[in-house]
Amino acid sequence: MNTIDATEHYSSSAHDRPPSLLTVILDTNPHAWAQLSQPSATALPLSTAVANILVFLNAHLACNYANEVAVVASHTQEARWLYPVANPPTKKPTDSDGDTPMQQQRTTTNRPPPANEMNKYRPFRIVEEQITQNLHDLLATTTPKDLEATNSTLMAGALTLALSHINRRTIAWAEAHGGETDPNAATAGGGAGSTTGGGGGSAEVTRSTTDSGLQSRILILSVSSATGSAHQYIPIMNAIFACQRLHIPIDVCKLSGDAVFLQQAADATKGVYMALAEPKGLLQYLMMAFLPDQRSRRHLILPTRVDVDFRAACFCHRRVVDIGFVCSICLSIFCEPLEKGECLTCGSTLEMGDYGAKPAVVARKKKKKKVRAGANAPSATPTPTPTPGP
Amino acid sequence: MADSDEEYVGEISGDDLNGHHVLSQGGAAQPPRSRRKKNRGGAEWEVSRTWESLVEGADGTINSTVEGLLEAGKRKRLLRDTTPLQRGIIRHLMLVLDLSQSMAEKDLRPTRYLLSLRYAQEFVREFFEQNPISQLGVLGLRDGLAIRISDMSGNLTEHIGAIQALRDHDPKGLPSLQNGLEMARGALFHTPTHGTREVLVIFGSLLSSDPGDIHQTIATLVNEKIRVGIVGLAAQVAICRELCTRTNHGDDSTYGVALNEQHFRELVMGVTTPPATFSQRPSASSLLMMGFPSRSVEAHPSLCSCHSDASCGGYSCSRCSSKVCGLPAECPSCGLTLILSTHLARSYHHLFPLMNWVEVPWQCASRSPACFACGINFPSVPSKDQWHVADIQSKGMSISSRYECTVCRNHFCIDCDLFAHEVVHNCPGCQSRTTFSGTSGLVQGADVTDKMDTSI
Numbered sequence: 001m002n003t004i005d006a007t008e009h010y011s012s013s014a015h016d017r018p019p020s021l022l023t024v025i026l027d028t029n030p031h032a033w034a035q036l037s038q039p040s041a042t043a044l045p046l047s048t049a050v051a052n053i054l055v056f057l058n059a060h061l062a063c064n065y066a067n068e069v070a071v072v073a074s075h076t077q078e079a080r081w082l083y084p085v086a087n088p089p090t091k092k093p094t095d096s097d098g099d100t101p102m103q104q105q106r107t108t109t110n111r112p113p114p115a116n117e118m119n120k121y122r123p124f125r126i127v128e129e130q131i132t133q134n135l136h137d138l139l140a141t142t143t144p145k146d147l148e149a150t151n152s153t154l155m156a157g158a159l160t161l162a163l164s165h166i167n168r169r170t171i172a173w174a175e176a177h178g179g180e181t182d183p184n185a186a187t188a189g190g191g192a193g194s195t196t197g198g199g200g201g202s203a204e205v206t207r208s209t210t211d212s213g214l215q216s217r218i219l220i221l222s223v224s225s226a227t228g229s230a231h232q233y234i235p236i237m238n239a240i241f242a243c244q245r246l247h248i249p250i251d252v253c254k255l256s257g258d259a260v261f262l263q264q265a266a267d268a269t270k271g272v273y274m275a276l277a278e279p280k281g282l283l284q285y286l287m288m289a290f291l292p293d294q295r296s297r298r299h300l301i302l303p304t305r306v307d308v309d310f311r312a313a314c315f316c317h318r319r320v321v322d323i324g325f326v327c328s329i330c331l332s333i334f335c336e337p338l339e340k341g342e343c344l345t346c347g348s349t350l351e352m353g354d355y356g357a358k359p360a361v362v363a364r365k366k367k368k369k370k371v372r373a374g375a376n377a378p379s380a381t382p383t384p385t386p387t388p389g390p
Numbered sequence: 391m392a393d394s395d396e397e398y399v400g401e402i403s404g405d406d407l408n409g410h411h412v413l414s415q416g417g418a419a420q421p422p423r424s425r426r427k428k429n430r431g432g433a434e435w436e437v438s439r440t441w442e443s444l445v446e447g448a449d450g451t452i453n454s455t456v457e458g459l460l461e462a463g464k465r466k467r468l469l470r471d472t473t474p475l476q477r478g479i480i481r482h483l484m485l486v487l488d489l490s491q492s493m494a495e496k497d498l499r500p501t502r503y504l505l506s507l508r509y510a511q512e513f514v515r516e517f518f519e520q521n522p523i524s525q526l527g528v529l530g531l532r533d534g535l536a537i538r539i540s541d542m543s544g545n546l547t548e549h550i551g552a553i554q555a556l557r558d559h560d561p562k563g564l565p566s567l568q569n570g571l572e573m574a575r576g577a578l579f580h581t582p583t584h585g586t587r588e589v590l591v592i593f594g595s596l597l598s599s600d601p602g603d604i605h606q607t608i609a610t611l612v613n614e615k616i617r618v619g620i621v622g623l624a625a626q627v628a629i630c631r632e633l634c635t636r637t638n639h640g641d642d643s644t645y646g647v648a649l650n651e652q653h654f655r656e657l658v659m660g661v662t663t664p665p666a667t668f669s670q671r672p673s674a675s676s677l678l679m680m681g682f683p684s685r686s687v688e689a690h691p692s693l694c695s696c697h698s699d700a701s702c703g704g705y706s707c708s709r710c711s712s713k714v715c716g717l718p719a720e721c722p723s724c725g726l727t728l729i730l731s732t733h734l735a736r737s738y739h740h741l742f743p744l745m746n747w748v749e750v751p752w753q754c755a756s757r758s759p760a761c762f763a764c765g766i767n768f769p770s771v772p773s774k775d776q777w778h779v780a781d782i783q784s785k786g787m788s789i790s791s792r793y794e795c796t797v798c799r800n801h802f803c804i805d806c807d808l809f810a811h812e813v814v815h816n817c818p819g820c821q822s823r824t825t826f827s828g829t830s831g832l833v834q835g836a837d838v839t840d841k842m843d844t845s846i
Contacts, residue, residue: 154822157818161818171805238739241735306687307684310732324680331738333731
């Protein structure tokens with residue numbers, strides 16, 4: 001009887017590799033892409049990049065039949081889902097052009113595939129169609145006026161959306177597979193920090209939680225430079241710490257420019273940071289450096305960046321600074337001493353410590369001079385003070 | 391209320407005259423005195439009858455009610471005060487562990503001793519997660535003595551290692567609360583005034599075997615502005631309540647008695663949130679100049695200026711470029727405080743808390759078929775006559791399962807609500823629109839809701 005017991009079937013299926021969810025955040029900032037696609041040796045137009053990304057997504061889907069992908073566009077004026085858009089009416093009614101995109105989408109998704117794509121693996125085809133369609137919509141709805149208003153990208157919003165989706169999928173996966181990975185337990189138990197120094201003790205907790213549940217990671221394809229994202233400093237840092245608690249690595253693939261906060265994100269979450277020397281070879285970089293999931297990464301030497309820029313953005317002028325003035329009550333960072341002596345965030349009256357006025361080195365010299373001057377004056381008298389007694 | 395407490399305490403201190411004395415009061419057997427309303431604190435659960443709140447649904451099952459209760463529970467954890475208040479973010483805390491014989495009890499699994507050691511380690515981790523530039527020290531109470539387990543420092547591994555080492559010992563003897571407090575007071579004596587001074591006691595005993603008058607110790611603690619929080623494991627103890635009340639300006643909410651393992655954990659972890667500072671305290675705050683050095687890796691090893699060790703990587707001081715091997719540190723050559731900006735940023739969600747989201751009535755529900763953040767479908771809007779049927783549900787919970795951010799007017803599900811407020815501390819809606827188009831979108835959104843309302 002025991003041989004035909006079904007328990008063996010279940011136990012073997014429990015040892016299957018858990019699927020992984022890859023969330024790609026695509027920075028679609030038109031300003032930066034315009035620069036990147038200018039005809040030169042290293043030019044990479046957006047269309048080529050998207051084609052490369054689609055191949056990469058397909059590769060991820062092909063690794064495991066249960067793998068999932070999600071794509072968020074981080075545009076100049078909004079962050080929007082490119083895939084999955086489960087039900088087209090989720091489009092916010094606040095859109096400037098109400099119903100038209102929905103109608104188009106319905107017709108396109110129900111349309112039979114063109115003849116040359118009839119034999120394409122269905123998940124690949126759905127992903128490709130939706131992403132290209134939604135990206136097209138997004139770019140079509142971008143007006144010149146939107147672009148004039150800002151030249152940064154909404155990275156914080158895209159990260160938050162990606163995290164919400166990951167949270168939803170993790171809950172759904174745990175419910176479907178009876179995993180004990182209650183999201184609250186995971187956040188509570190995985191609260192152990194790793195950047196605060198020897199966080200070695202938390203490594204075991206990490207493995208036990210990540211091995212059983214859905215594995216998620218975030219890949220950011222970034223083209224904008226950091227100067228624009230300084231006003232999103234706090235939301236970005238909040239998102240980074242959330243990733244750190246949930247053990248979601250943030251991989252950063254930097255096509256142009258340099259982003260301070262994304263370096264910190266990759267460093268804090270133990271993700272891969274790569275600034276591409278040859279943007280043309282995007283596909284190869286993606287396949288070689290970013291395809292392995294967390295489980296494989298344990299056995300690989302990652303091409304991660306060792307120099308990390310840890311500068312912060314000040315709260316008063318949104319400048320990126322490496323020396324700042326910090327309020328001892330609320331830890332707000334300011335780039336220059338405050339005029340009224342009142343903290344702009346918490347309103348407490350602050351005395352300027354003697355730090356800023358004179359550096360310790362200079363202060364010491366002054367003291368020495370004083371001592372010398374003091375020593376010189378009595379040296380005229382026959383008995384200098386420091387002479388010990390008999 | 392305060393008067394009666396004083397009177398009660400007076401009696402105890404009367405008993406306390408003969409030197410080495412034992413104070414005890416069992417709370418589980420609640421003597422009539424402490425059955426006053428405010429004094430119940432840890433024992434409120436005794437009167438709540440959870441089964442009475444169950445109502446059979448229309449289909450004869452209690453499924454809907456159970457789900458409602460679950461959601462209400464989630465929501466209850468969420469609804470907290472979001473007014474940004476001044477919190478003491480630079481903290482100095484002594485953790486005092488009871489290591490006396492009463493900790494060998496097995497009412498908490500596996501034993502009170504092992505469980506409290508485990509939670510103490512978690513507490514230390516979470517404490518440094520939440521308060522990255524704070525200091526912590528650990529003491530133990532055993533055999534009537536206070537034992538130094540680890541010194542006041544900001545090093546997480548040192549404390550965890552020291553607590554871990556306690557596992558090999560057995561709980562023994564009687565605890566002395568007074569000795570523990572005196573030692574904690576000594577450790578907190580030199581701490582600077584811009585930080586908080588706190589003591590957290592995990593106390594499993596119902597007695598304290600003290601060499602002198604504990605009330606004098608309490609008075610000194612009050613003088614030195616040291617706040618005491620106690621997590622009891624057995625039952626309420628009068629002296630603990632008095633200690634917490636007097637050292638916290640009359641607020642006794644820092645004294646809690648654990649009902650079970652889960653509650654114990656919650657009580658301990660609750661202390662990791664930085665406490666609100668009292669405004670009457672003279673503020674000795676100052677603006678500190680700090681450097682945020684970047685990490686660099688060199689091809690050839692060079693000497694660091696702090697330990698004179700040869701190493702290949704390190705942080706170079708942003709003012710004088712001397713190499714420091716670890717952070718946080720003070721630059722040895724120019725004296726600038728060097729810190730990782732990520733350490734500071736970790737506490738910013740206390741400064742700018744996310745607003746609580748509001749419940750959405752059916753009237754406004756029709757404009758969102760799915761959660762803005764995760765895309766899960768909401769229950770569809772029922773016909774108008776059913777709108778008020780479900781109103782019996784508990785407060786704080788939305789009948790339409792939608793929660794609205796008051797700033798960006800998007801609707802979210804309960805899971806995203808929880809996730810946004812407890813983990814990310816960002817609103818997905820507000821962050822994914824620029825403020826410029828956000829305001830115009832808001833106006834349009836309001837227009838749309840108006841249209842929707844009339845159409846239903």
